[in-house]
Amino acid sequence: SQQGEEDPQALSIQEGENATMNCSYKTSINNLQWYRQNSGRGLVHLILIRSNEREKHSGRLRVTLDTSKKSSSLLITASRAADTASYFCATDPQTSGSRLTFGEGTQLTVNP
């Protein structure tokens, strides 16, 4: 079964609104990463948060990590139509070496 599970599976918002996606996982991790995938393209790394960090920012992205609840959230502020994509969380379990386990993704649609 997938280590990471995203919620919701799909999200549709208007341009300018904020988008929040959540990720839950099952085992202890070294870090959690978020990736973006545009239609027909490969995944692109957005942000990495280590297990000893609680919050991280990068431009319009804000990621939080709660290791006690085994969950993370990705917030995209002031969304743009160009943010339309699928977003995946990926966990690096402590027993996996450098392997990542990906969730099933959240499909975000930002309407102009």
Next chain:
Amino acid sequence: NAGVTQTPKFRVLKTGQSMTLLCAQDMNHEYMYWYRQDPGMGLRLIHYSVGEGTTAKGEVPDGYNVSRLKKQNFLLGLESAAPSQTSVYFCASSQPVAGNQPQHFGDGTRLSIL
């Protein structure tokens, strides 16, 4: 820099045929990975390599073989293609600092098995 390049981009095979997918990276990364992506399933790891000449099984290795003869290349082979192997295949690479480096992905190979 091209990053991670996958060839071919599209391919249609008949059941039982064989083929090899090629992944090349120009970032001097030690680690390379092959994933498949199916609707509703996310990415699943097929095989991976932690260095030239090494390979290891991932989550769904059956029906696939890999080779890493050169550091920059990682080949994925299907010996006898089956319809269940219809999928989009992604290659990725990363640096060998465990747990702290992102993976860099190619744009995928879309494979259909008839």
